[in-house]
Amino acid sequence: MGYFGLWIEYMKKAIKQWNEFRMDFIFISIASIISIGLGVLNIEIIFTQVDSILGWTKYEVIWMLGFFTLIQCIFNVFFVNCFDVSSWVHSGNLDILRTRPRSVVFQLLFTERYNIEFPIDQLIMGIALLVWSGVKLQLSWTVGKCIFFVVTILVSTIIYTCIIFIISAMSLWSVKSNYFVEFMFELEEVNQYPLNVYGTGITFLLTYIIPIGFVSFYPCQYILEHKEYYEYAFLSPIVAIVLIGLSVLVWNFGIKRYQSPNS
Amino acid sequence: MNKYFMYMLSAVKCELYYKVNIVGMVLTSMFTLLIQVKLWQAIYSDNTTLSGITYSGVFVYLVVGMIFRKFIGNGIDDAISDDFESGKIATDLLRPQNYFMKSLCFDLGRGVVHLVVFGCISLIYLIWNRELVASYTPRLILCVAISAMIAYIIYVLMSFCIGITSVWFGRSIGLSMIKAGLFALLGGTFIPVDFYPVWLQGIVNVLPFKYIYYVPMSFLIDVSNERTFWLNVIIQILWCAFFAIVGKVLYRAAKKRMVIQGG
Numbered sequence: 207m208g209y210f211g212l213w214i215e216y217m218k219k220a221i222k223q224w225n226e227f228r229m230d231f232i233f234i235s236i237a238s239i240i241s242i243g244l245g246v247l248n249i250e251i252i253f254t255q256v257d258s259i260l261g262w263t264k265y266e267v268i269w270m271l272g273f274f275t276l277i278q279c280i281f282n283v284f285f286v287n288c289f290d291v292s293s294w295v296h297s298g299n300l301d302i303l304r305t306r307p308r309s310v311v312f313q314l315l316f317t318e319r320y321n322i323e324f325p326i327d328q329l330i331m332g333i334a335l336l337v338w339s340g341v342k343l344q345l346s347w348t349v350g351k352c353i354f355f356v357v358t359i360l361v362s363t364i365i366y367t368c369i370i371f372i373i374s375a376m377s378l379w380s381v382k383s384n385y386f387v388e389f390m391f392e393l394e395e396v397n398q399y400p401l402n403v404y405g406t407g408i409t410f411l412l413t414y415i416i417p418i419g420f421v422s423f424y425p426c427q428y429i430l431e432h433k434e435y436y437e438y439a440f441l442s443p444i445v446a447i448v449l450i451g452l453s454v455l456v457w458n459f460g461i462k463r464y465q466s467p468n469s
Numbered sequence: 470m471n472k473y474f475m476y477m478l479s480a481v482k483c484e485l486y487y488k489v490n491i492v493g494m495v496l497t498s499m500f501t502l503l504i505q506v507k508l509w510q511a512i513y514s515d516n517t518t519l520s521g522i523t524y525s526g527v528f529v530y531l532v533v534g535m536i537f538r539k540f541i542g543n544g545i546d547d548a549i550s551d552d553f554e555s556g557k558i559a560t561d562l563l564r565p566q567n568y569f570m571k572s573l574c575f576d577l578g579r580g581v582v583h584l585v586v587f588g589c590i591s592l593i594y595l596i597w598n599r600e601l602v603a604s605y606t607p608r609l610i611l612c613v614a615i616s617a618m619i620a621y622i623i624y625v626l627m628s629f630c631i632g633i634t635s636v637w638f639g640r641s642i643g644l645s646m647i648k649a650g651l652f653a654l655l656g657g658t659f660i661p662v663d664f665y666p667v668w669l670q671g672i673v674n675v676l677p678f679k680y681i682y683y684v685p686m687s688f689l690i691d692v693s694n695e696r697t698f699w700l701n702v703i704i705q706i707l708w709c710a711f712f713a714i715v716g717k718v719l720y721r722a723a724k725k726r727m728v729i730q731g732g
Contacts, residue, residue, distance in 0.1 A: 227638065229639070229643070230638050230639060230641070230642060230644075233643025234646055235643075236647055237643060237647040240647060240654060241646075243654070251664050252660070255516075259511050259512055385496075385497045386493065388494075389496075395504070404503075404511075408503070
């Protein structure tokens with residue numbers, strides 16, 4: 207069976223699983239709506255106290271949040287298992303994958319969950335936020351911007367996936383590493399606000415060392431027409447290519463060094 | 470009493486075994502804290518007080534709040550639902566012990582390690598910025614500590630109830646996520662409840678989440694909150710009683726309903 211056939215089979219299994227724990231998945235959907243609502247509500251509350259944070263207005267911040275929600279939606283459909291590398295390693299289940307005659311990374315990414323329930327509400331919420339704040343901001347859409355928007359969604363998803371994959375793959379070195387997962391959730395939170403409100407140090411860190419800024423902050427500036435960030439906005443494809451190379455390197459190096467906790 | 474203490478001790482040992490993990494915990498929490506502080510600094514950049522709250526009040530709220538959050542952790546719902554799903558509960562039921570007390574003490578061990586490690590590091594920082602904490606009397610700090618202990622018990626009881634529901638729903642991930650979301654939304658983990666709009670404060674007041682996080686920390690934001698101490702403690706104890714009763718009923722029902730496969 208080819209990789210695509212396997213992928214379809216995995217998908218079927220995921221749908222069966224969904225059916226088994228139906229009630230739980232409904233709760234997960236509610237939780238996901240709450241967490242997006244939380245982001246919007248936080249922004250609302252902060253902006254009832256102040257008119258702008260370092261020049262960013264409310265609807266600009268909401269637009270960026272909407273964009274990031276869309277990226278998360280795509281990530282959740284296809285690559286959410288990136289989060290689980292540490293639990294595979296910790297439980298020793300990685301060995302099972304390694305004995306099978308298919309690429310370990312492929313199995314890792316597509317075996318376990320699919321979060322069929324996540325994307326629908328994230329998709330609706332993301333688009334709703336974009337439309338709502340877009341109308342309030344009176345964004346002008348040119349053909350160039352539309353093409354940029356579509357390409358960026360793709361590139362940003364790749365960048366986001368690679369960052370999470372690399373951090374997750376660190377658990378090949380330290381067996382129990384649930385704090386990597388917490389750190390990744392933290393990166394999600396960070397991305398909800400414009401990067402430069404965190405000061406120069408953190409902006410530098412999140413641009414050059416953990417380039418999470420290229421996921422939504424910098425690309426959004428092209429659409430929001432903040433000219434001072436244009437160079438960064440067009441740099442994201444290069445960042446994506448570098449990160450793909452880096453992911454391959456980290457994974458190959460880690461899997462060589464990996465020692466199974468199982469006997 | 471001694472046996473429960475041993476559970477706590479073993480949890481401490483488990484926690485200390487993964488040293489890299491502890492370092493990861495400290496670094497992640499430091500990063501989270503730094504991000505939140507920087508964001509609030511940006512919000513306060515044009516104003517000295519917002520809704521009558523000064524920046525230093527929010528700063529101490531964030532720092533001590535982070536220590537407190539490390540102490541209470543993510544709740545015991547994962548551990549409980551895992552016990553019920555995997556059938557490990559069978560051995561626990563055979564032992565002469567109170568299952569809830571065992572879970573509580575096991576979690577307390579983890580909490581103590583995190584509190585000591587992260588608390589020490591943060592306290593150095595707070596003592597270094599002595600002028601921020603100058604207005605706090607020992608009496609007030611005692612108030613915070615007492616309220617925080619009761620809050621921890623409410624949180625553990627609540628997550629105990631959620632963990633048990635896995636007997637009916639197959640899993641409890643969804644409910645745990647709702648709990649975490651509501652906790653962040655209504656507990657005031659990021660934005661102090663004082664900033665919330667009036668309609669939201671009305672909702673917050675009738676739900677338990679505020680009493681788990683905001684209430685113990687509120688004494689730090691504004692010293693004059695101390696006069697509401699006794700009223701808040703009484704409400705906290707009532708919530709404890711509520712969740713204790715719900716937990717007891719659910720636990721009885723779960724023991725009747727659950728099926729353990731294998732011997």
